[in-house]
Every structure is written in structure tokens, then in C-alpha cells.
Amino acid sequence: MEAIAFYLFAVLTVAMFSYTVMSSQALYALSSMAAGMIMISAFFFLLNADFLGVVQIIVYTGAVMALYAFGMMFFDTTRAVKEHNTSKVIVLTLSVLATLLVITIFTMPIAAENISAAFPEPAGVENPKAVGIVLFTKYLVPFEVAAVMLLVAMIAGIVMAGKKMDRSLTKMKEEEIAMMHQEETQKKVTL
Amino acid sequence: MDTAFIIETLVKIVVVLLVFSALAGFGTYFERKVLAFMQRRLGPMHVGPYGLLQIAADGIKLFTKEDIVPSGVVGPIFKIAPVITAATAFMAAAAIPFLPEFTIFGYTVHPIIADVNIGILYILGVMAIGLYGPLLGGMASNNKWSLISAARGAAIFISYEVVTGLALLVPLMIIGSLSLLDFNEYQAANGWMAFAHPMGFISFILFWIAAFAETGRTPFHLVANDHEVIDGFGTEYSGMRWGLFFIGEYANMFFISFVMAIVFLGGFGDGTVMGALGLLLKVAFFFFFFLWTRAAWPDVRPDQLMWLCWKVLMPLAVINVVVTGIVMMF
Structure with missing residues (x-):
């Protein structure tokens, strides 16, 4: 089955x-x-x-x-x-290297016999709990580092996307929008 | 594997499929009737007694209508998109206990197709894939309005998934299990999640609001653009392919009502007949509430919807989770 x-x-x-x-x-x-x-x-x-x-x-x-x-x-x-495939040599080298890598990974467990689970699932514990136990004991530092990385990425995303977030075109009056456009074109001229 | 188990599972799958496909049809009837009564109209009246056979008429119309695949669309993706919507909606049903277990002719039936120990997470995951129906449908349609509404629908769906997940974290933390049966047992012993804990109540309200976005119901019904006078990602669809989108939407409404009733409102309780009836009543109330809101509220603007998600609901949900953690620690 x-x-x-x-x-x-x-x-x-x-x-x-x-x-x-x-x-x-x-x-x-x-x-x-x-x-x-x-x-x-x-x-x-x-x-x-x-x-x-x-x-x-x-x-x-x-x-x-x-x-x-x-x-x-x-x-x-x-x-x-x-x-556009500009270079066939690059494609060939990369695919050969990738194939070699995959073959090495798959033959490793066959070649080396003393590979065993470093953290076998504790008996009588449900699967999500077992993941949690390993994550918050052995792998706590990488887990927290990953969290910090995600936080950095999130803040960067907000900073990049939120440049004009304090202004809303739907709430502005027509004259204000026209003023804004005028200011922007003037800025470009002075630059 | 046990032959009886395989047969029982197959029967359960067929029953769930048939019952909820039929309920999707009845759902459209109820929706039209409820909306009509709230707007002082009669609704469907002419086909059959009180318009009850309108469902059959609609079904015949949808099934016999010509299946048009417009030129310029990406054929295979265009055809498979409605199937994804309907299929993921029904796949989510696999982990939902619809009734307490009962004995019929000396054989004990567990009315849950697969009692996996990650039930609620599985339902969330499968509902997350449901996003691909509208998304691929809109992208394959070769129609700019379909594409825009697919983009808008996907944005709303992904945003509100954050709220759903964070709202569900609170009951998960309190109960310490992902299985919906464990949710039910805990609440049978300790009272309903929504009323036994103040944090549970907040997350119940958050989940309820997010459920409208997850199913694309009216205050958040921005997948189909009413103000553009077209049917959003479904514009290019006709006949039963369009009908599949509809079945998926209504099945999703029913299943999310079941999830809400089981996770926050005690499910079927102690498992007696009264408990089972109670669960069905709760589901019926949630379904009615979907229709009620549609009659009472207009659609909100997309930017208001995003504001609500990221500046109100998401911070509230995060604070709620943190407070729950602190309360549980001390």
C-alpha cells in the first residue's frame, strides 16, 4: 500500500x-x-x-x-x-553538476551505514508536539534567527511599500491632488 | 486494511458529497427567500410550492446550458479552475466531525471521514488552496476585469488568512490539540470556548469576521465586482463551470459554519441527540447570519477592507495571542 x-x-x-x-x-x-x-x-x-x-x-x-x-x-x-538560451555550455555544466549533487545525496544513505535519526520521535507524543519539542530545545537558536530574518524582511517590505501611505488619494480634494502633481513636476525641474 | 473501514469511508465520502451538493442548491433557495423577506418581497414563488422547485429548474438550466470556452483563454487552466474551487471546498470536509458518533444496526458510525490529529490545520491548508480557483480562473480568462478581480480576491484571501490563523491560535493554545474531536471534548467538559474565556470570545469574533472574507460573502464580496456590473473572475464562465464556483462557495459557507460551531461554540457537546441537533442549529444560525449580513450591509471599499485587516484585526489578534500566552503561563 x-x-x-x-x-x-x-x-x-x-x-x-x-x-x-x-x-x-x-x-x-x-x-x-x-x-x-x-x-x-x-x-x-x-x-x-x-x-x-x-x-x-x-x-x-x-x-x-x-x-x-x-x-x-x-x-x-x-x-x-x-x-533566450545564450550559452549552451552553461546549461550543460549546471545540469551535470545538479545531477551529480542529486546522485550523491541519494547514494549517501546506501554508502554510509551508520546514519540514524539524531532526534527520534519520542514515544507517545503526537507529531505536532514532537516538532515543537525539537524546535524549542535543540534548534532554538536557528529558529529565532529565522524569526529575526523574517522580521527584517517584513520591516523592509513595509518601508519600501509605504512611502506615501500617509496620503490617501480618495480622501484628498481635487485641488490638493492637482497641487501635489504641480509640486512634483516642479521638483523634477529644479533637479 | 480493514474492508469494513474502506467501505465505511467510501460511503461517508459519497454521503458528504451528495448532502452538501444538495445543500448548496438549497442554500441558493434560502438565500433568495431570506433576502426577499428582508426586502419585503416574496422571492421565488412560481416554480412549485413556495418556489421550492426553483432549485431543480436552476439545476436543469445550469447542466444543459452550452459550455462556452471563449477563444483566447488558456484552455486547460480555464477548465480546471472551477473544479479546484469545488474540490478544495469538499476536501476540507474530510476532517470535520458532522455529528457525534452513533450506532445503527449494531455498527458504530463515526461521522468524520478522516480523524487526523492535525484536523484544523488540514482544513486551513485545504481552504488556502481554494484560493487557486478564482486566481487561476481570472488569470486564464484573458479578460482584464477578471484579472483585476482575481488579484483583488487573492489579496483579500491571503490577508484574511493571517487573521484566521491567529484567531485560531488562541483555542489551540488553550486546548493543546489540533483535532476537532478534542476541541469538542474539551468544550463539553469546560464550557464553550467563546464564553468560557474572554480571549476565546475575542478570537471567535475575529474568526467570524474573517470567515466572511474567506468565503467571499457580502460585506467583503470583492471577488465579484458589483460596481463594475460584471461577475469578477467568473465573467467568462457559463453553464456548469460557473455552477461549480457557486457550489464551492456555498459548500465553503457550510463547512466554515461547522468549523466555527465546533471550535468556538461547543460543537455537538456530550454527543446526545440534543447535542447533535444543537450543532445543526448553530450551523444553521451561522449560515443564516451570512445571508442576513448580505441583506443588511453594502460592500466595503477594497482599501477599507485592507485597512480593517492589517490595522485593526491583525494587531488585535496578535495582542490576543500574547495575552493568552501570558495568562496561561501564570
């Missing part, structure tokens, strides 16, 4: 992501990548890591891919994208 599910989702995941790379249609690439992210969560469920599986769906499909979609709203997504 588990083997069937594993191979099914493995094939689906690989198919989805290769379609993301191969397709020249931006909307197809986006949808297949979102679907692939959901397929990956199946492996977490198969490994009894329910919590991480759902977090994978929420974070990658629900948030990251949705932001990609936002970015794509500025293109015409109904047309195929023309790609």
Missing part, C-alpha cells in the same frame, strides 16, 4: 516539476508547480509527519506560489514566453 502511494506520488511530483521547467506557458508552469508542491506533501504524510505535510501545503502552495501568481499578474500570461 505504502509502496504504491510512494511511487504514484513520486511519478506525479517529477512529472509536475518537469512540466514546470519544460513548459513555455507561464500559467501552465505556475499551476503545475503549485500542484507539485501539494504532491510533495504526500511524502510527509507517508512518513507520518502530518504536521510538516500540512505546513508544506500552507506555506508553499498557499503562500509562496500565490505570491508568484501576484508577480505574474504583470505579464500577459495567456501567451507563450520566448526563452
Whole structure:
């Protein structure tokens, strides 16, 4: 049963992501990548890591891919994208290196026999709790550093997006808007 | 795996699908009737007694209408978008206990399709994917109004998901479990979450407000642009594909009502017949409240909606979580 599910989702995941790379249609690439992210969560469920599986769906499909979609709203997504491959040498080197890396990662557990779980799941504890225990004991420092990084990114985002947030065009009168435009054009002239 | 278990699960899936697809149809009837009575009209009256067969007429119309795929759209994505909306709405139902467990012909039935230990998180995750229906539909439609409304809908959805998540954190912290059955048991012993703890009440109100944005109901109904006199991301859709968006929306309303009733208002309580009836009554009230609000309130402006989310609800929800943490520590 588990083997069937594993191979099914493995094939689906690989198919989805290769379609993301191969397709020249931006909307197809986006949808297949979102679907692939959901397929990956199946492996977490198969490994009894329910919590991480759902977090994978929420974070990658629900948030990251949705932001990609936002970015794509500025293109015409109904047309195929023309790609320029300037150097075939670079493409070849990168793909060979990536393949080597993947092969090394996958053969490691076969080559080295003394690999075991550093933090095996404590018995009698539910999966979300086990994740929490590891996160707030062994990995507390990386966890907090990641939180600080996200905070920095959030503040940077607010600063960059919120330059004229104190003014609202809907609340201003027509003359005030005209004044604002005039001031801005004058500024450009003096510069 | 046990054969009886597989058969039971399949039967439950079919029952949930049939019941809630039918309820989506009845939902449209109730909506038209409730809106009509609140506006001193009669609503649908001509097809069948009190217009009850209007649902069948609508169904026949939707199913037999020509399925138009306009030229210039991205075909496969355009076709799959409504399916995503409907499918994710029903997938969320897998972790919801609809009734207390009961015995029929000597066989104990658990009216929950999959009792996973991360129930509420799973529901949130699947509802988050529901965003892709309107989003992909709008992007594939090759229509600028569809695209704009899809962008607006997605922005609202993502923003209010923050509020939903933070509001749910408070009951999660108090109960210490993600399973909806544990929520129910805790509340059967300690009283309803919304009234036993002041923080629970605040998060209940926050979740309730966010539920309107999550389902795209009227005060926050900006996915379809009434002021642009078109149906938002659904503009290019016709027939049953448009109907699937509708079924998804109504199923979502029912399921989020169930989630609210179970997480904040005690669910089915001790599991007696009265408890089960109580749960259905609570769900009916929440559903009625969706319609009531639609009759009573106009849509808000998008910038007002974002202001409400990021400057009022989100800070409130964060403070609420912090206060809960402090109270639980001491």
C-alpha cells in the first residue's frame, strides 16, 4: 500500500516539476508547480509527519506560489514566453553538476551505514508536539534567527511599500491632488 | 486494511458529497427567500410550492446550458479552475466531525471521514488552496476585469488568512490539540470556548469576521465586482463551470459554519441527540447570519477592507495571542 502511494506520488511530483521547467506557458508552469508542491506533501504524510505535510501545503502552495501568481499578474500570461538560451555550455555544466549533487545525496544513505535519526520521535507524543519539542530545545537558536530574518524582511517590505501611505488619494480634494502633481513636476525641474 | 473501514469511508465520502451538493442548491433557495423577506418581497414563488422547485429548474438550466470556452483563454487552466474551487471546498470536509458518533444496526458510525490529529490545520491548508480557483480562473480568462478581480480576491484571501490563523491560535493554545474531536471534548467538559474565556470570545469574533472574507460573502464580496456590473473572475464562465464556483462557495459557507460551531461554540457537546441537533442549529444560525449580513450591509471599499485587516484585526489578534500566552503561563 505504502509502496504504491510512494511511487504514484513520486511519478506525479517529477512529472509536475518537469512540466514546470519544460513548459513555455507561464500559467501552465505556475499551476503545475503549485500542484507539485501539494504532491510533495504526500511524502510527509507517508512518513507520518502530518504536521510538516500540512505546513508544506500552507506555506508553499498557499503562500509562496500565490505570491508568484501576484508577480505574474504583470505579464500577459495567456501567451507563450520566448526563452533566450545564450550559452549552451552553461546549461550543460549546471545540469551535470545538479545531477551529480542529486546522485550523491541519494547514494549517501546506501554508502554510509551508520546514519540514524539524531532526534527520534519520542514515544507517545503526537507529531505536532514532537516538532515543537525539537524546535524549542535543540534548534532554538536557528529558529529565532529565522524569526529575526523574517522580521527584517517584513520591516523592509513595509518601508519600501509605504512611502506615501500617509496620503490617501480618495480622501484628498481635487485641488490638493492637482497641487501635489504641480509640486512634483516642479521638483523634477529644479533637479 | 480493514474492508469494513474502506467501505465505511467510501460511503461517508459519497454521503458528504451528495448532502452538501444538495445543500448548496438549497442554500441558493434560502438565500433568495431570506433576502426577499428582508426586502419585503416574496422571492421565488412560481416554480412549485413556495418556489421550492426553483432549485431543480436552476439545476436543469445550469447542466444543459452550452459550455462556452471563449477563444483566447488558456484552455486547460480555464477548465480546471472551477473544479479546484469545488474540490478544495469538499476536501476540507474530510476532517470535520458532522455529528457525534452513533450506532445503527449494531455498527458504530463515526461521522468524520478522516480523524487526523492535525484536523484544523488540514482544513486551513485545504481552504488556502481554494484560493487557486478564482486566481487561476481570472488569470486564464484573458479578460482584464477578471484579472483585476482575481488579484483583488487573492489579496483579500491571503490577508484574511493571517487573521484566521491567529484567531485560531488562541483555542489551540488553550486546548493543546489540533483535532476537532478534542476541541469538542474539551468544550463539553469546560464550557464553550467563546464564553468560557474572554480571549476565546475575542478570537471567535475575529474568526467570524474573517470567515466572511474567506468565503467571499457580502460585506467583503470583492471577488465579484458589483460596481463594475460584471461577475469578477467568473465573467467568462457559463453553464456548469460557473455552477461549480457557486457550489464551492456555498459548500465553503457550510463547512466554515461547522468549523466555527465546533471550535468556538461547543460543537455537538456530550454527543446526545440534543447535542447533535444543537450543532445543526448553530450551523444553521451561522449560515443564516451570512445571508442576513448580505441583506443588511453594502460592500466595503477594497482599501477599507485592507485597512480593517492589517490595522485593526491583525494587531488585535496578535495582542490576543500574547495575552493568552501570558495568562496561561501564570
